[in-house]
Amino acid sequence: MSTMDTFFAATEKALGSGSVNRSEETIRRYGENTMAGGDKRPAGVVYPSSTAQVQAVVRLANQYKTPLYPVSTGQNIGLGSRSAPREGQVVVDLGFKMNRILEIDEKLAFAVVEPGVSYQNLYDELVRRGNKLMLDVTSGPPQGGMIGNALDKGAGYTPYFDHFGFSCGLEIVLGNGDLLRTGDGALDSETLANWHTSKYSFGPILDGIFAQSNYGIVTRMGVWLLPKPPVVRSFHFAFPDDADLEQIVELCRPMKLSNFVPTLFRVSNDLYLCGSEGESVEYAASKGKKSISDEGRKALQKKHGLGAWNLSGAFYGPSMAALDPMIQRVVDHFGQSKKATYIPHEEAGKIPPLQVAINAFSGIPSLGELGLLKWRPGGGNLWFLPGTPMDGKVANEFQTICRGIYEDHGMDYMVMNVCGPRFARGLHVMTFNREDADERARADACYRKMSEAVGKRGVFVGRAPVDYHDFHMQQAMPAYRNACNGIKNALDPENVIAPGRYGIG
């Protein structure tokens, strides 16, 4: 019996019958991903049902020197799915049995969830309770896990867009098997009044080291919620030219610095929006070797009533009429550009890609944006996620660089800039035919080239597909790498939690 066999036998004994799965089908599927580098077969999958069981698994992993790879709901498509950084790791699937909403405090507006709780789960529960509270959602899969997304620094669009920032109070099983509570939860007490209401307590703020790291397995998280406004009224503007991005960013910035507009701005290019509504009509002719033509883009813009760039934001209020002055001010503000076409809320609701934005601003999980992933056939999908300062010239320069690199590699440039007051996340989508070796290689090269190009201009990625974690960590300064590994050695001395994830361990 191999050490791995012994580990699985001991795990099944500790967790109970049915808690271990090593069937060929399971191993194959849990290794599947959408990245260019190929699938990564795990050694098997285990399904704990409680924090105590997670501790048991981690302790056994220490005993048998077995690498673990925790996943929540496994919906991180384009960034790794459920696939581990290296083959032969044991997937700890927390989504199957640890999917309880542990608490909802309607007075203080927070929820406490386990890793398997999805946006849809919490949304459903809030609706069931009378729709008094609203959660921030991504525009990705409704079944995506809230803890997984927050820990990977995922984000949405409402005032509570920063999912890690608006989490409060974690429970973590450390790599050595110890149980840690962060924030006010660190108090050695049975009663914890402020665990999920106050992020700052005595001592260092440890929460941060569990975002994008592999020092432990988070088994519980508090998440803050908004009182649900009676009315969400969106506004949208279409701009005709690629270079209009500079002007858009300049116009967005003061609206966010002043916090006049409570949501983030979704500034999406034509293909990011239109791509969810159909497949590339030029792909077959070019065999995926060329980017879509300008004529093709214009035709799509016309078909969907959109521009080269499209901006969406929203206000919250007690009634539609109460928001009239705000809308008028925004219309006047963006009207300065002389190029913006205003698309009012009611009209936008009839344009499916803009309805996705309305749903996101309203805290409603929706499937609409997933259609992007069928733009090209073959199931390849990578997300490249750098960001730019909210400076129009810089943002436009990055557009020119990235658009050029996409075109050099025969990819179709799809991007949404999610704009805050000082910084815009750049959600770049790369869809490619994973069954075509040449296209796969071009997608990989395109990703690396863009990372290097923006890196030279001082921009790091915010999130990354798991295949590129080592690559990105090598872009970091040595002292940062040393610090990350030093913490790893302290909290997970046997290196059992997700070795290689985020380029650590």
Add this chain to the structure above:
Amino acid sequence: MQTSFTEQQLARPEIRQADGILRTCVHYGFCTATCPTYVLFRDENDSPRGRIDLIRAMLEKGGAPERKTVHHLDRCLSCLSCVTTCAVKVDYTHLIDIARTYIEKHYQRPLGERMLRLMLAKTLPYPRRFAAAMRFAKLVRPFESLLPKRLANLVQLAQREARTEFVSPRVFPAAGARRLRVLLLAGCAQQALDGEINAATIRVLTRHGCEVVIAEGAGCCGALPLHMGREEEGRALARKNVASWARVQDVDAMVVNASGCGTTVKDYGHLLETEDGKRIGAMTRDVTEILESLDLQVKNDKYYRVAYHDACSLQHGQRVMAPPRDLLTKAGFEVVDLPERHFCCGSAGTYNLLQPQIAETLGQRKASHAESLDPDFIAAGNLGCMVQIGRYTKLPVLHTVSLIDWATGGPLPAALRGVNLREPQPKPKAVEVTAGATAPSGDSGFW
């Protein structure tokens, strides 16, 4: 997904169609999270993409399917939740139908199961036979414990109080000026189990200016045999219906009030590959889609709280989600959504008869979600769901159209007769609802 069919295999239309569908699946895996059996069992072979792989292997290999393959494909509810979720829109609907037909033709089931399936196929689609079978089932109730599990389950299902009412072919004139002339599918098992649904449909349609035609010769839509892989039987029933309906002239729409049937009739073009089939499919509407186009004359001042259950055939099969909610709201009810509304209740055609254990788990889960909303009653647009959910709750379960009928001047629905409903809540002042956003029924104190 890559496939490796031979040219000889691809010469067969169903294999060619399956090949085209299989190649679109790229294994993103979004579907797994919304598949009821995968959520229950976490078995890859009980997920949509796992089943797609099993279907590919089965069809590529040819000959008799493996028992394991049949086991996992039988456990698929055909709820089509995966189709809604799929990013690349794999046509799983037709793929699983091809697989079921293949299994039916090439797999020898155990004798007891064959007999059960034969009995269902020869009874359910025929209302009078089914009504007789229900009466017989009531007689054997005392011996239920002696019966095999699935037969015992069948007997239990038959204990539901039936409101048998057969609708004869005829024309029901519109009250007042005629606005539309519509065909109505009277259906099969529904007539034996709950005749009130057709009666309410006819009342509410005629009341709102529709002339309703029940065509001579039309019957079961074919969905029930199709779900069991008996494609030729299903197709024969569909052909018969299309021939009957094609004889009726000057029709604006074909109305269906059982959403499982609606999904099948809307797909007649694909099933029959005839012009008439396509025409009928294109003109078919769920009853709520038709009613939404009419100006509902509401006479209801009772703001009852309705937990609305989306039948899978309506939400995933036909994507009809807003009309029933809008109608019930217009009709003066408070409509509340169930948690996990994308999930099947376990009815799924004949599924609760053939897979009673999984169906029971899903039925309990659905009923529990509905009860958690503290409604006065539950509404659904499909009789199968009504029967299934009704087994696991004491709350009245009604067809949407029965409530619309009641709210527009029809009689109190039978399911509410003798029920002590609590005093309805006063209707709140109009709340503004924005596109895409559900208005809160309360807030945390600020708004």
